[in-house]
Amino acid sequence: MPTPRTDIAVDTLVKQAEELCRLHDHITRVIAALDVSEGPFSDQYGRTSTTDFAFESVVRMFLYQHARGFNDSELYRRLKGTAYVHIRFELGRAPTQQAINYMWRRRFSLADRQAIEATAREIRAVAADHDIVSDGEPRLEPDEVSDESVTDEQIMQAIRTARDRGLGAFETDRAANARYPDDLFFERQAYLNLADVGTTTPRRRFERLSDWDKTPHGDTHLRTMKQIAAPAEQTSLADFADGERPLDWRRIRDAVLEPFHAGLECLLDELDATDGLREPVIAAVDITHWEFYPSPYKDDDDVEPDDDVVIVNGKEKVPKEEFPEMVSGDKEGRSYKFATLTIIGQDTPIVLGIEPVREASAWEGDASQVDSHSKADIVRRLLDQATQHVEIHKLFADREFDAMEVRDVIDRHDITYLIPRPVYAADLDHIENIEAHPLADVAVKRAVSLSVDGRTHELSFMYVPSTEEDGKYAVFTTNRDVTPDQAMGLTAQYSHRWQIESEYKTIKHHFLPTAASTDYRVRLLYFTLGVVMYNVWRLTNLLLREALSVNLGAKPPLRAGEVVELIGFCLVPPD
Numbered sequence: 269m270p271t272p273r274t275d276i277a278v279d280t281l282v283k284q285a286e287e288l289c290r291l292h293d294h295i296t297r298v299i300a301a302l303d304v305s306e307g308p309f310s311d312q313y314g315r316t317s318t319t320d321f322a323f324e325s326v327v328r329m330f331l332y333q334h335a336r337g338f339n340d341s342e343l344y345r346r347l348k349g350t351a352y353v354h355i356r357f358e359l360g361r362a363p364t365q366q367a368i369n370y371m372w373r374r375r376f377s378l379a380d381r382q383a384i385e386a387t388a389r390e391i392r393a394v395a396a397d398h399d400i401v402s403d404g405e406p407r408l409e410p411d412e413v414s415d416e417s418v419t420d421e422q423i424m425q426a427i428r429t430a431r432d433r434g435l436g437a438f439e440t441d442r443a444a445n446a447r448y449p450d451d452l453f454f455e456r457q458a459y460l461n462l463a464d465v466g467t468t469t470p471r472r473r474f475e476r477l478s479d480w481d482k483t484p485h486g487d488t489h490l491r492t493m494k495q496i497a498a499p500a501e502q503t504s505l506a507d508f509a510d511g512e513r514p515l516d517w518r519r520i521r522d523a524v525l526e527p528f529h530a531g532l533e534c535l536l537d538e539l540d541a542t543d544g545l546r547e548p549v550i551a552a553v554d555i556t557h558w559e560f561y562p563s564p565y566k567d568d569d570d571v572e573p574d575d576d577v578v579i580v581n582g583k584e585k586v587p588k589e590e591f592p593e594m595v596s597g598d599k600e601g602r603s604y605k606f607a608t609l610t611i612i613g614q615d616t617p618i619v620l621g622i623e624p625v626r627e628a629s630a631w632e633g634d635a636s637q638v639d640s641h642s643k644a645d646i647v648r649r650l651l652d653q654a655t656q657h658v659e660i661h662k663l664f665a666d667r668e669f670d671a672m673e674v675r676d677v678i679d680r681h682d683i684t685y686l687i688p689r690p691v692y693a694a695d696l697d698h699i700e701n702i703e704a705h706p707l708a709d710v711a712v713k714r715a716v717s718l719s720v721d722g723r724t725h726e727l728s729f730m731y732v733p734s735t736e737e738d739g740k741y742a743v744f745t746t747n748r749d750v751t752p753d754q755a756m757g758l759t760a761q762y763s764h765r766w767q768i769e770s771e772y773k774t775i776k777h778h779f780l781p782t783a784a785s786t787d788y789r790v791r792l793l794y795f796t797l798g799v800v801m802y803n804v805w806r807l808t809n810l811l812l813r814e815a816l817s818v819n820l821g822a823k824p825p826l827r828a829g830e831v832v833e834l835i836g837f838c839l840v841p842p843d
């Protein structure tokens with residue numbers, strides 16, 4: 269039977285929660301906003317306690333734990349995680365798992381523990397009715413952190429560090445007497461990347477933080493970014509007007525990547541001055557998508573009688589003349605695509621190469637007339653970029669790069685490759701032999717010749733248990749002569765390739781600004797600068813680590829999301 273004390277707790281706090289659910293979009297925000305002083309809880313430590321954690325903050329913490337159904341381990345992880353739950357509850361820092369357990373047992377009476385559990389259940393029910401319960405945590409809002417946590421000076425120091433270390437080689441090529449110096453534009457661009465905003469963001473938000481007396485209008489900033497990414501031979505920006513297709517995407521690529529690699533060399537020099545890289549490195553290649561949602565086809569009302577028609581899935585479609593050339597389309601949707609080569613399996617998974625992907629799409633008609641490049645071309649470009657900086661020992665790729673020409677390119681660079689491929693009928697005998705063997709679960713088919721353009725190298729087919737489907741087998745190829753034991757070790761290393769997927773999520777979620785422009789100079793430059801910011805974050809072990817006055821605990825180091833959250837809400841205060 270519930271006690272009167274429990275009933276009071278449920279009634280008073282749940283009524284608050286019902287009102288707060290109308291104001292907030294997440295159960296965590298609701299609990300953080302509760303006035304728990306209205307609850308009948310009493311601190312068993314007494315008023316003279318020297319504990320680091322205020323009692324009301326601790327009450328909110330345990331209401332949160334029981335409303336979310338977390339054990340002590342998960343609670344600790346959430347409190348110290350990316351979303352900074354401990355800040356919301358005004359805990360100052362995340363208590364250890366041991367401290368959480370001790371406070372629950374020693375700081376609350378049995379009656380109070382029962383009241384907290386009962387209240388938490390009711391709050392969750394109310395939040396569920398309002399559909400504001402989710403697995404994740406909401407981002408911090410500006411008013412959830414005190415002004416002392418991160419100072420303007422600290423933020424700008426982080427931005428300038430990024431500018432100096434990673435962006436220093438980028439130049440606008442404007443006149444020496446230009447109204448705004450280059451440093452100003454790169455500081456502002458670093459701000460846009462970190463705050464996930466676009467050039468239309470009011471200047472006052474950046475001016476509040478910077479030392480500059482005047483800052484450029486968003487249009488001026490955008491024009492300057494286009495100028496940075498324009499090929500050196502191009503003298504007229506009118507030739508690259510918005511809405512028109514780039515004259516030569518390859519020249520734009522070269523213009524952007526040259527300063528990227530100059531800046532990367534500076535970052536690697538700094539790394540060499542510390543621990544350095546453990547060369548030769550293991551690397552991975554992959555392709556990421558920057559989604560582009562507008563349709564490439566005209567609406568029926570806009571179609572003219574003399575418009576060219578293409579057949580898509582058996583239906584006639586009329587492509588838009590102004591649709592961006594570099595947008596590719598497949599069954600997953602439409603997007604700008606970029607390939608990268610990244611170090612994996614080390615403490616410093618940095619990006620060593622970037623290559624824009626140009627593919628023929630259904631709305632472009634005859635694919636033979638499209639200036640695209642193959643997967644082999646992409647890998648060749650990435651390897652040429654990366655090997656000017658480091659020595660590569662192994663290169664991993666996914667099935668998207670399953671092509672003889674790709675394998676030939678990697679082998680020509682004297683690099684070991686590991687590339688999976690689908691299971692074909694010819695593989696079934698090998699798999700059946702493994703399944704019939706009383707002990708073995710791996711098989712290798714060695715000395716298979718692969719010839720491309722008159723050049724031949726030998727590869728091995730490795731049949732290993734699939735990590736995706738129980739009871740199934742996966743097929744990998746490598747240009748090494750491996751034994752079954754070596755095959756298991758090599759394919760186990762392949763699991764590190766997931767780091768590149770994490771890299772893409774980090775870059776897109778934390779280091780890309782908002783962009784509406786279809787001008788490819790802007791898109792490629794913004795993605796490249798996002799990679800620069802990612803590399804800076806990786807190589808400096810997070811720019812704000814030592815500067816932040818808020819107690820984040822001794823470890824682990826700040827995640828990218830934490831850096832961006834702390835910077836973002838300070839850079840973009842509410843209007």
